[in-house]
Structure formats: structure tokens, C-alpha cells
Amino acid sequence: MSKTIIGSQEWVSLPELEIPTIKVRVDSGAKTSALHAVNIQPxxxxxxxxxxxxxxxxxxxxxxxIHCEAVVIDKRVIKSSTGNRENRYIIKTTLNINDTTWDIEVSLTNRDSMGYRMLLGREAMMGRLIVDPESSFIFGDLSDEDVNKRYKANVQNQGGLKIGLLASNxxxxxxxxxxxxxxRMGHEVEFFNIRQCYMKLDAETPEIHYRGGKILNDLDAIIPRIRPSMTYYGCSLARHFESIHIACLNKAEAIRQSRDKLFSLxxxxxxxxxxxxxxxxxSPLDTNDLIKMVGGSPLIIKLLEGTQGKGVVLAETKKAAESVINAFKSLNAYILVQEFIKEANGKDIRCFVIDxxxxxxxxxxxxxGEFRANMHLGGTASLIKLTSAEKKIAVKATxxxxxxxxxxxIIRSSKGPLLLEVNSSPGLEGIETATDIDIAGLMIKSIEKKLNWKAKK
Known part of the structure; x- marks a missing residue:
């Protein structure tokens, strides 16, 4: 068999592991090839x-x-280039270089500190390859765009879903x-700016277009994350996606009614x-009775159109409450007046509910110096163990x-848990940081469940 000349670094693929391309350092000084791997579980x-x-x-x-699995053929102590000895799992998999494929042995190890995700050792090259150390990428180098295209094609070949994230930023x-x-879970996810989407309403060929005329009708699902100022148009888009049978993680009608403070209550x-x-x-004439209705001061006054703590005022005295209520009403602003739960002590609980x-x-x-409605100004977040009543009220509200x-x-009161608000586009940063739970991954799993999608093995 004639041997193929390769450079000191090349792009290869590992078909059995469904890795469409990976840059390798060719190292004839290393006996066994090595692949960067984490979360290794036998x-x-x-x-x-x-x-x-x-x-x-x-x-x-x-x-x-890429999530992989392979049979273990051995477990060996291997000495790294830095002199460290490590007990590694050894697997056998296929290697493809320049359209030629053969089986090689690979050790699994964390190569985060290395410049290459894979090292090609001499055992894999014996009888097939000759290294020209002065050359690189003899079979062609790949740009970032080329690499992205190969991975997108790989996702589609694996049957990954096409998901649109409908948001503003x-x-x-x-x-x-x-x-x-x-x-990470094998899907193609693309961001679409709500403002740059537009609709074709037609009985025969309804469509949703994106800037430049791109048609979005081939999406499997969308995740609408609509900022309050874009509620009307964002819900209109989500409704149109629903009408052409594209799954929505939160339907337009549910988002719309959760944004209407009075109706949602x-x-x-x-x-x-x-x-x-x-x-x-x-009516300003009803101010006194309105204050009395909720138990007097202190009380909370909310603008009906306010969001995420904005437009929320704590009135500590009756006089302050009257001033704020009448000021809002002079602007023709609808307001809600709500009892102040003193025992909550400036704290509330954010529950994240999925399915x-x-x-x-x-x-x-x-x-x-602030109170619970002003969490957007800062404050602290910590883990909490919910009672069964608190879990029940969160699920029931959703x-x-x-x-x-x-x-x-929700807040804890002497009367038991009370619900404050239901948010249809909740932020992930605070809750993921406080709980160390992959909320984003659970949202993607919800779409998989909705579409009865299973990863190709």
C-alpha cells in the first residue's frame, strides 16, 4: 500500500462519533492518539x-x-507531553482523512490546556501515512464559515430540530x-429580531418573512421571548407561526393574557x-375607599402597564398613597392598589415552571432601602426549599x-403563599446562577417533548 503524505496539522473527521471535522496535531512522537473529552462516564x-x-x-x-458513546477496549496509564501519568479509557473509532477511512485507537482525556482538540499518534499512522513536518493542511484548510457549515449539516443529518428564537436582543x-x-443538544437555533419579521396573510400560502425576504415557514418550533413594548406585534407573529403549525414554547394568547395585569389577576x-x-x-373620588379596601397603609400602587418592578410604589402612609394615586390618575394611567404584606420582609420567591x-x-x-418589587435594582438571590403549597400555587398559576x-x-404571608405575578418571558441568569440548574436545556427539552423528538443514536 502506498503511503499518503500529511502535514503537521490537518482537518479530519470521526464518522462513528459523528464529528464532521476536527483539527488534529500530527505527532509521530506520541504512540497513542488522544481526543479531548469531558464528562466521561462508564x-x-x-x-x-x-x-x-x-x-x-x-x-x-x-x-x-458532540455527545458520544463508545465501547471501551482498554484502560491504560499514559504519559502526557507534560510528563503527567494518567489512567485513560481507550476506544476504537473510525478516522477519515482525504476520503480514506480506517479504524484507530484513541485515548480520552481533557485537552483544554492544549492547542489542539485531537492528537494523531504514530499507531494510527503506521502503514498509511508519512508526515511532512514542514507542511500543514495538505488536503485544505477550513475557514470558520466552512467549519460552521459542516456542523450545521451534521445537525440536520442527525435529525436535529430547526428552532427560532424570537426576541429583541x-x-x-x-x-x-x-x-x-x-x-449543545444537537439542534439548529437561530435568533430572529421581532422588528425584522413580517407576515404574509393569505389563505393559500401564509408566510413569515425575515429581513431580506428569508421565509421562516420551515422552522420546527419557536421560542418567543417578547419584551413588554413589543407585546402586540410579538404576539401577532407568534399567532401566525401557530397558524402555520409551527410549535411555540408559550402561545400568543397565553403571553397576551399574562401581560394584562388586571385580567391575569x-x-x-x-x-x-x-x-x-x-x-x-x-375615579379619584374613590381614592379613600380604595385605600381602605386593601387594608389601609402601607400599601403598594402599581401602574397597570408597568413591568418587572417598574411603575411600582410603596406608599407608607395614607397621605402618600392619596398623592400617588391621584397623580397617576391625573395622567389617565390605570392603576392597581394592593395590600402590603409586611411579614414578607422585602423578600419574594421566584419559581421557574416548565411543562x-x-x-x-x-x-x-x-x-x-427598597422593597420586593424593586428587585430589578439589585438585591440578592439564594436557594430556597419550597413547601408543597408553594409548588402547588406556582403550577396552578402557570x-x-x-x-x-x-x-x-410568590410571597409568604400569614395567610399562606400569595401570588404576585406570572412572567411569560422570565430571565435565566439569576435563577441559573442561584440554583446551578440548566434551565435553558430544560426549555429545549420541553420543545423536544412537544414535538416527540428523540436524538438519533
Whole structure:
């Protein structure tokens, strides 16, 4: 057999591990090839030892990850280039270089500190390859765009879902985490700016277009994360996606009614969910009775259109309450007046609910001098153990709104847990940081469940 000349670094693929391309350092001084692998876990299958492991095949890229499994053929002590000795699992897999494929042995190890995710040793090259140390990428170098195309094609070949993230800012932590989680789990996730989407309403060929005329009708699902100022248009888009049978993680109608503070409270009460005593009126002449209705001062005054703690005032005296209420009403602003739960002591609980189950919870404490509605100004968050009553009220509220995913805010009172608000686009940063739970991944799993999707083995 004639031998093939290769350079000191090349792009190869590992077909059995479904790694479409990976840059290798060719090292004839190393006996055994090595592959960067993390989360290595052995298990038994048909009386054989196997391992599952994750490969991040592109250096300095935490988004692209391939979940792998392979039978273990050996476990050896291997000395690294730095002189460290490590007991490694050895697997056998296929290597493809320049359209030629053969089996090689590979050791699994964490190569994060190395410049290459894979090292090609002399055992894999014997009888087939000759190294020209002065050359690199004899079979062609790949640009970042080429690498991305190969991985996108690989996702599609694996039957990954095409998911659209419908939002306004691609740089927000929550949006970045959702994209990262989706890609990590084998799907193609693309960000679409709500403002740059537009609709074709037609009985025969309804369509949703994106800037430049790109048609989005081939998406499998969308995740709408609609900022309050874009509620009307964002819900209109989500409704159109639904009409062309694209799955939505939170439907338009559920988002719309959760954004209507008064209607959402009425809906919650109708479904037996307890809330702080709340008043609503439209005449300044009713101010005194309105204050008395909720137990007097101190009390909380909320702008009906306010969001995330904005437009929320704690009135500590009756006189302060009258001034604020009348000031808001002079602006023709609708308001809610709500009893102040003193025993909450500036704290509330954020529950994250997905598919009718509380998957995470944290306690938030307002900054000094503020109160619980002003958590957007800072404050602290910590783990908390929920009572069964608190879990029940969070799930019940989410179901009442018809939401698949929700952030549910509750407070503890002498009357038991009371619901404050249900958020249809809850942020992920605080709850993921406080609980160390992969909320973004659970959201992607919810879509998989909705579409009965299973990863190709």
C-alpha cells in the first residue's frame, strides 16, 4: 500500500462519533492518539464496558458539543507531553482523512490546556501515512464559515430540530444561553429580531418573512421571548407561526393574557389562586375607599402597564398613597392598589415552571432601602426549599395562564403563599446562577417533548 503524505496539522473527521471535522496535531512522537473529552462516564451494555463523553471539537468554542458513546477496549496509564501519568479509557473509532477511512485507537482525556482538540499518534499512522513536518493542511484548510457549515449539516443529518428564537436582543444572557443549549443538544437555533419579521396573510400560502425576504415557514418550533413594548406585534407573529403549525414554547394568547395585569389577576382568582387583596378603580373620588379596601397603609400602587418592578410604589402612609394615586390618575394611567404584606420582609420567591413542574426556585431579597418589587435594582438571590403549597400555587398559576414556561413570583404571608405575578418571558441568569440548574436545556427539552423528538443514536 502506498503511503499518503500529511502535514503537521490537518482537518479530519470521526464518522462513528459523528464529528464532521476536527483539527488534529500530527505527532509521530506520541504512540497513542488522544481526543479531548469531558464528562466521561462508564456504563455497562450487553456485559461490555462503554463510556459516554462530550467532545467540544473546536478550540475556544463552548457552543459546539458532540455527545458520544463508545465501547471501551482498554484502560491504560499514559504519559502526557507534560510528563503527567494518567489512567485513560481507550476506544476504537473510525478516522477519515482525504476520503480514506480506517479504524484507530484513541485515548480520552481533557485537552483544554492544549492547542489542539485531537492528537494523531504514530499507531494510527503506521502503514498509511508519512508526515511532512514542514507542511500543514495538505488536503485544505477550513475557514470558520466552512467549519460552521459542516456542523450545521451534521445537525440536520442527525435529525436535529430547526428552532427560532424570537426576541429583541441576541446578546442578553437568556437568549445566548438558549441558543447555546439548543446547539449543545444537537439542534439548529437561530435568533430572529421581532422588528425584522413580517407576515404574509393569505389563505393559500401564509408566510413569515425575515429581513431580506428569508421565509421562516420551515422552522420546527419557536421560542418567543417578547419584551413588554413589543407585546402586540410579538404576539401577532407568534399567532401566525401557530397558524402555520409551527410549535411555540408559550402561545400568543397565553403571553397576551399574562401581560394584562388586571385580567391575569381575575383569571388567577377564577382558578382559585390566592393573591394579595387588590383594588382597581377609575375615579379619584374613590381614592379613600380604595385605600381602605386593601387594608389601609402601607400599601403598594402599581401602574397597570408597568413591568418587572417598574411603575411600582410603596406608599407608607395614607397621605402618600392619596398623592400617588391621584397623580397617576391625573395622567389617565390605570392603576392597581394592593395590600402590603409586611411579614414578607422585602423578600419574594421566584419559581421557574416548565411543562407543569417547578424545575427551580430561588428567594430574592430587595436591596437595602427598597422593597420586593424593586428587585430589578439589585438585591440578592439564594436557594430556597419550597413547601408543597408553594409548588402547588406556582403550577396552578402557570396552568391558569396556559403557559408552557413561566417565572412565577410568590410571597409568604400569614395567610399562606400569595401570588404576585406570572412572567411569560422570565430571565435565566439569576435563577441559573442561584440554583446551578440548566434551565435553558430544560426549555429545549420541553420543545423536544412537544414535538416527540428523540436524538438519533
Amino acid at each position: 456504563f455497562q451494555r450487553n456485559n461490555e464496558t462503554w463510556v459516554t463523553f462530550d467532545v467540544y471539537p473546536i478550540q475556544h468554542n463552548g457552543k459546539k458539543v 441576541p446578546n442578553l444572557y437568556s437568549n445566548r444561553r438558549i441558543i447555546e443549549a439548543g446547539e 381575575q383569571l388567577l382568582l377564577k382558578n382559585g389562586v390566592s393573591i394579595p387583596t387588590t383594588g382597581f378603580a377609575n 407543569g413542574k417547578v424545575v427551580a426556585a430561588m428567594q430574592r431579597e430587595a436591596p437595602p 396552568k391558569a395562564m396556559g403557559l408552557d414556561v413561566a417565572g412565577v413570583d
